[in-house]
Amino acid sequence: MTVTxxxxxxxxxxxxxxxxxTGVYAPQRDEVDVADLEVTGEIPDDLAGSYLRNGPNPRFDPIGSFVYPLDGDGMLHRITLAGGRASYSNRFVRTPMVELEEQRGEVIWSGLTDGYTPPASVVGDTLANTTRALPDINIVEHAGRLMAMQESDKPYRIDPISLATLGTEDCDGAMLVGSTAHPKTDPRTGELVLFTYSLEAPYLTWSVVGAVGTALRTPTxxxxxxxxxxxxxxxxxxKYVVLFANPLVFDFAAVMRGGSLLSWEPERGTRIALIPRDGSAVRWIDTEPFWVWHFANAFDNPDGTVTVDYVEHVYPGGFAHSATPNTSALTRATCNPVSGAITRTRIGERSGLEFPRVDDRLLTEQHDRIATVGKAESDSGDLDSLWFHDLRAGTDVAWTPGVxxxxxxxxxxxxxxxxxxxxxxxxxxxxxxYLLDADNPADGPLATVELPIRVPAGLHGSWLGAP
Structure with missing residues (x-):
């Protein structure tokens, strides 16, 4: 069958x-399963489980445009550690778009920002005038469901053994209108809490999936x-779902004029929503404009305030143009839901950071350590260092592997x-x-696992302990 x-x-x-x-981001088209990988050093015997990571990886060379990190098909990478040994598998997330393109042997759908959708004469009535599904940002496990997450849409469920794509998942209706790529699991209750933004009013909803997988709150x-x-x-x-409504606005009028899908409008400022998990009224806090891609963690304080740790950017990179350098820094905000007051304090002296992570078992709890990705030289080069921030001591150390x-x-x-x-x-x-000691990460890897193929620089992942 050929494309019309x-x-x-x-x-x-x-x-x-x-x-x-290109380079470390170039698409990977091979899918492999390889056991007994070469290991330098030693994988500790107490370690058993799998690291899964997702990321944008176009199945065929794209047409129209490619805007990272919005575009690209998902590819899942799994590194399994057990008994001192390591294995690797990878698979595309096979959405209906990827499946049809594989049948045809060429790309059909364009980039998200092009405004092009293929007609029925090309893709049939079912897929006519659709945009590419993009479950390429994160991979999350909850209540027996392994899900490839996408931005503001339903995730795709993945077989945990074969990594085969099983179809979209709505989590008993909690994700009926979609999900964030970054839902959060409360370790205390087992609940998966999420939000979804949309292009039409009310623009924002939130939901909760219970520990056993049933919807405790449908989109609200x-x-x-x-x-x-x-x-x-x-x-x-x-107590709260915390959302930062930074002023990056979907601008459809600009798209019709050949402009960008997203418009940075700093005059709007940033609005912070503290959404009580008990369902009572949302508290909004207004502050100056800035941008946030990723949060490390948040927790409630005894005085009723809320502490939020995240990486703060001046503006959202390529979605905005400014003469001001776009620096980023690990930042702590303290929000008062009663008075509406907010203080923002930079954590440490490093800039040029991203991808903050904590021990996920401490989500909703006070934490002492945050890891980020950064640069050995903050003004140039790739993200080439892992930075480990000790909040109690007020120090940070880096490991720079040269990659x-x-x-x-x-x-x-x-x-x-x-x-x-x-x-x-x-x-x-x-x-x-690379596997590092959590107490002494700057000392370098305890074990280095040679992967059988190149893994494109990507986005987010999860550790799944052995059952």
């Missing part, structure tokens, strides 16, 4: 001119927004804890998994 000619079909993207389609409107905003991540405390390093993941062992991350050498493009 469509005069509106966008032209191919010039991969050589897109830094997120969050009142207070007057425009559709992109909100990528959330934080969670015992492009990905998001850290906290790994609990039976006797000890660890940090892990995937890195790719920008010269020889070989990928490795």
């Amino acid at each position: 000619t469509d005069p509106h079909r966008p032209q191919p993207v010039d991969l050589s001119r897109n830094p997120h389609l 409107p969050v009142t207070g927004l007057d425009a559709p905003l992109m909100i990528h991540d959330m934080a969670l405390t015992k 492009a390093i990905g998001e850290p993941i906290y790994i609990p062992g039976a006797e000890h804890d660890y940090w892990g991350a995937i890195g790719t050498d920008p010269v020889d493009l070989r990928s490795r998994f």
Whole structure:
């Protein structure tokens, strides 16, 4: 079956001119299963489980545009550690778009920002005028469901053994209108709490999935927004769902004029929503404009205030243009839901940071340690260092492996804890998994696992302990 000619079909993207389609970001098209990987050092005997990571990885060379991190098909990478040995598997998340493109042997859907959708003459009535599904941001396990998460849409359920794609998942109706790519699990209750932004009023909803997988709260409107905003991540405390409504607005009028889908409107300021988990009225706090991609954690204080730790950017990178340098820093905000007051304090002296993570068992609780990705030199180069911030001591230390390093993941062992991350050498493009001692991460890896294929620089993942 061949693709019907469509005069509106966008032209191919010039991969050589897109830094997120070359080098350590270049798409990986191979799928492999390899056991007994080469290990330098020693994988501790108390460690058993799998690290799964997701990320944008176009199945075929894209057409129209490719805007990282919004575009790209999902590819799941799994590194399993057990008995001192390591194995690796990877699979595409096979959405209906990927499946049809594989049948045809070529790309059909364009980038998200192009405004192009294939007609029925090309893809049939069922998929006509659809945009590409993008479950390429995160991979989350809850109540026996393994899910590839996407931005403001339903996730795709994944078979935990084969990594095969099983179809979309709505979690008993809690994700009926979609989910964030970053839902949060409350370790105390086992509840999975999420939000979803949409392009039409009420623009924002939140939901809860119970510990056994049933919906405790179906999509519930969050009142207070007057425009559709992109909100990528959330934080969670015992009392509140915490959302930062930064002023990145979906602008469809601009798209019709050939402009950007997203518009940075700093005059709106940033609005912080503290949504009581008991269902009572949302508390809004207004402050100056800034941007947040990712949160580390949040917790309630005895005086009723809420502490939120996150990486704060001046503005959202390529979605805004400014003469002001776009610095980022690990930041602590303290929000008062009664008075509406907020204080924001920079944590440490480092800038150019992203991907903050804590021990997920401490979500909603006070934490002492945060890991981030950064740069050895903050003004240039790839993200090449892992930074470990001791909040109690007020210090931070780095491990710089000389490779492009990905998001850290906290790994609990039976006797000890660890940090892990995937890195790719920008010269020889070989990928490795690094395992670090959680107490002394700057000392370098306890074990380095040689991965059988290059893993493209990607986004987020989860550690799944052995059952």
